[in-house]
Amino acid sequence: DIQMTQSPSTLSASVGDEVTLSCRASQSIHSWLAWYRQKPGKAPHLLIYQASSLESGVPSRFSGSGSGTEFTLTISSLQPDDSATYYCQQYNSYPWTFGQGTKVEI
């Protein structure tokens, strides 16, 4: 199985900050990576697919980059609504696997 490792586990920042979340795959997944945001008690919500494609309706302050084994999610200007846990997910090969999550505290 492909292991997905996210860092940091927790991130504290202020409104307006630019933050970068990292996700590393145990082997190349090309660009087959998605990012989700999950607020407490809610379902995950797709932000980014294919490493850098912004899902329709997602604010442009979210951006994704990377390929191979190293990926990042950047939030350019943190908003109070962004307080959540963020997960990366690879869909290069089965079983699809998620990272353990990065909790963003504002």
Added chain:
Amino acid sequence: EVRLVESGGGLVQPGGSLRLSCAASGFTFSNYEMSWVRQAPGKGLEWISNISRSDITTQYAESVKGRFTISRDNAKNLLYLQMKSLRVEDTATYFCASGGSYLSHWGQGTLVTVSS
């Protein structure tokens, strides 16, 4: 508006069975692969299964292979997860989601608790 609504969760004893359903609306259900993902209390996300548009191809995580069966009824816009031989470690909120690779839309989840 895309809507996915799971149902069928509840309390079941170890070794028992349960069938989850996911009612889809707001999109052409038969055009999309569908998936199940679960989340144990306080833990991360675990993909467990997906199914092709025509119900021909299915995939499973090793943790549920041979015990869980995914299926769909495109005429009724319903996705199912039949769960057998349930274990304590299957306790989780189960989400259905549209998509067989990245997961575009998610339901609110249904809680399955396996306990004696």
